[in-house]
Amino acid sequence: MISAGMAKAETVSYADAVSILAKDCGADIKKLCKGVNLGNGRIADCLKENTTKVSPTCTASLSSVATSIRRREDAQAAYEKVCAHDMAQHCRGVKGDGYILACLIKTQRLVGDKCNQAITDAGWR
Incomplete structure (x- = not known):
């Protein structure tokens, strides 16, 4: 299941990515990553370490958001040439x-x- 926010946009901003992941992964983060400090990819690392326990909704959103952010960054880098x-x-x-x-x-x-x-x-x- 992909977040409704992702279904509407081909790419997503960092702020929107945080909102989508907070909504779709918040329960997983609270349950699996309690006490983990924010920053330096620690939450992402925690979710990766607990892949088998992460909900399907969170897993789908993580994948969609990562793909969307990558696509946005690639488009920004290629804009002048394109x-x-x-x-x-x-x-x-x-x-x-x-x-x-x-x-x-x-x-x-x-x-x-x-x-x-x-x-x-x-x-x-």
Whole structure:
């Protein structure tokens, strides 16, 4: 079972990831990781150590959230390369990354599908 929040979005922000995992894994964390300090991946490590005891809902959400975060990070890293042609064609003379992104979003109907998808997957729209 995948969280309702994950079903609506192709990628998820870190803040949303925390909310989804708190909802779907909160009981598992309280039960299996009591006393474990937050930070440095300790909770994730605890859940991995207790994989056989973690609920199916939590397991599914962990997988979905990790995939979504990875996809968002990959899209952010690839954005300039994927959108280079559209930047040159539709945003020539625009200076500054934020302004170029705003230009691409504003000219969304003219921008190629791959660039539009990268912007969406990066979480910028």
